[in-house]
Structure formats: structure tokens, C-alpha cells
Amino acid sequence: MSEGVLILAATPIGSSRDASESLRTLLADADIVAAEDTRKAVTLLRRLDVTARGRIVSYFEGNEAERTPELVAAAQAGQTVALVTDAGMPSVSDPGYRVVTAFLEAGLRVTALPGPSAVLTALAVSGLPVDRFCFEGFLPRKGGERRRRLDALATEERTMVFFEAPHRLEEFLADATGALGEGRRVAVCRELTKPHEEVFRGTLAEARGWAAAGVRGEVTVVVDGAKLEDLSPDEALGLVRARIADGMKLSAAVAEVAALTGARRKELYAAAVADKEGRG
Numbered sequence: 001m002s003e004g005v006l007i008l009a010a011t012p013i014g015s016s017r018d019a020s021e022s023l024r025t026l027l028a029d030a031d032i033v034a035a036e037d038t039r040k041a042v043t044l045l046r047r048l049d050v051t052a053r054g055r056i057v058s059y060f061e062g063n064e065a066e067r068t069p070e071l072v073a074a075a076q077a078g079q080t081v082a083l084v085t086d087a088g089m090p091s092v093s094d095p096g097y098r099v100v101t102a103f104l105e106a107g108l109r110v111t112a113l114p115g116p117s118a119v120l121t122a123l124a125v126s127g128l129p130v131d132r133f134c135f136e137g138f139l140p141r142k143g144g145e146r147r148r149r150l151d152a153l154a155t156e157e158r159t160m161v162f163f164e165a166p167h168r169l170e171e172f173l174a175d176a177t178g179a180l181g182e183g184r185r186v187a188v189c190r191e192l193t194k195p196h197e198e199v200f201r202g203t204l205a206e207a208r209g210w211a212a213a214g215v216r217g218e219v220t221v222v223v224d225g226a227k228l229e230d231l232s233p234d235e236a237l238g239l240v241r242a243r244i245a246d247g248m249k250l251s252a253a254v255a256e257v258a259a260l261t262g263a264r265r266k267e268l269y270a271a272a273v274a275d276k277e278g279r280g
Contacts, residue, residue, distance in 0.1 A: 004108060004109075006071070006099065006111075007081070007082050008100070010116055011115065013116045013117075013121070014191075022113050023113055027082065028052060031053075032054050032071065032079060032080070033056045034099075035059060035085075040086050042056065057070075060095055061095060071099055072106050088115075089116070116193070119135055121193065122161060122222050127201055128223075128224050133158050136161065139172065146171075146172070150180065151242035152246075153179070153180070155239060159223070166215045170211040174208055181232075184203065186207050186223045188221050190217050192218070228260055231261050233271065236268055240253045244272075253272070
């Protein structure tokens with residue numbers, strides 16, 4: 001019996017015409033095509049003029065736990081399982097991680113087809129540094145949790161990449177402005193590789209104003225990393241404030257921020273004490 005395999009297959013983030021010949025062949029020949037949305041998978045097949053030889057089954061957040069053992073069993077029986085999501089690369093803020101780990105634990109082969117990624121595409125067109133970056137994906141939907149996560153990223157020196165729903169974009173940018181500073185550079189990428197592609201480049205404050213009119217489509221946000229030596233006293237104080245809110249003692253918060261930013265410790269401590277007293 002031939003060895004079964006799981007193949008992660010990236011699908012176009014824009015036009016179906018961007019699909020590779022390798023993707024076409026896999027979708028036609030795989031024993032099972034596990035799709036985040038079977039309707040979208042069928043639409044993609046139709047647009048590619050591809051007829052699937054195997055079964056098309058759903059694989060999404062709601063049924064990952066029950067579907068994963070089925071896919072593992074199919075591969076153990078020698079079948080080829082292709083995993084596709086609605087657009088982009090499986091496992092990157094999409095289903096995939098659970099089944100990959102299950103296959104590896106079962107000693108089964110896992111591989112991938114090369115394909116598109118909104119993360120790398122957005123970085124490439126952003127105009128921001130790409131030599132070092134981190135991917136944060138979707139932040140929490142609740143405002144308080146989102147703000148705490150952004151506060152924790154205030155000293156991140158790498159370029160940061162986020163996904164965000166269009167109807168939450170303005171709120172995200174408002175929270176990012178408060179946590180990272182009005183002047184932090186950002187590129188907001190909308191509908192990448194699609195006919196209505198748009199990239200807004202500017203500061204967080206400017207992007208917030210741009211987004212206030214409403215934004216539609218898939219959104220990827222690229223934010224410049226912190227230049228800690230350039231932080232203003234108010235921005236350094238904001239970092240202290242965020243640490244205190246997370247439960248750190250004032251003196252420890254001041255010491256950490258001073259070490260990170262090069263701010264004068266005594267001056268920062270005095271400002272933090274005054275700020276705390278002013279807030280009651």
C-alpha cells in the first residue's frame with residue numbers, strides 16, 4: 001500500500017486565474033479535498049474547469065475535532081488528502097494546525113504546495129521594513145483584550161502584520177493609535193491582488209481617519225516596529241502605564257521601560273508617580 005499524505009494547498013487570494021498548475025492537478029487527483037467552505041471550493045473548481053476525482057468534505061473550526069481522525073484514517077489507508085481554505089494558506093489564521101499535528105503524531109507525511117499568502121504580499125507592498133517581522137493575526141474582538149495585546153506590542157521592534165475584519169478596522173486603528181502612538185507608520189492593505197486592490201500608507205492617526213468612512217473587503221494591516229530610542233516622554237510614560245495596568249509595580253515598570261527606551265529613570269519615575277496621583 002502506498003503511503004498516504006496530507007498536502008496543504010494555498011488557494012488564490014485574488015483571481016482564480018492566479019492558481020498554479022500544481023493546484024489544479026492536486027484538486028483533480030486528490031482522494032479527498034478537505035475544504036473550509038465546500039461551496040467556495042466547488043466554485044473554485046468550476047472556475048478552474050477542474051473535475052475532482054475524489055470526495056469534497058468540509059473542514060472548518062466547527063468540525064475539526066471530529067473530522068481530523070477521519071482524514072488521518074484515510075491517509076493511513078493510503079489516500080491523498082488535500083486541505084484548502086477559502087483563500088491563502090491553510091494554518092495561517094485558517095484551519096490546518098490541528099490536522100497537521102495529528103498527521104505528524106501518527107507518523108504520516110505532511111507537505112505543501114507553494115502558493116499565495118496575504119502576509120508576505122502585504123509586507124512586500126507596504127513600504128515598511130521586511131528584514132524582521134512578526135505575524136499577530138486577528139487580535140481579540142473585545143476592546144479591552146485587544147488594547148491589552150496592543151499595549152504589550154508597544155515595544156515590539158519588528159514590523160507587525162495583523163488581519164482584521166473590515167467592520168472592526170476603525171476600532172482596531174483607534175486602539176493601535178492609543179497603544180503605539182499617532183505617528184507610527186502603517187500600511188492598510190485591502191483586497192490584495194484583486195481588481196479593487198487598495199493600499200493606504202501613512203501614520204496610524206491618518207489611517208484611522210481614512211477608515212472612518214468605512215472599508216470593505218479583506219484587510220491586512222502592516223505596522224512599523226517601535227523605534228524605542230525615539231519615543232517621547234509621553235510615549236514612554238504610556239508604556240509604564242500599560243505595565244502597571246497589567247499588575248506590575250510602578251518601580252519595576254519604570255525600570256523596565258527605562259532599560260528598553262534609554263529614558264532617564266528618575267525623570268520617568270517622577271512622571272509616573274505624578275500620573276498615578278493624577279488618576280487617583
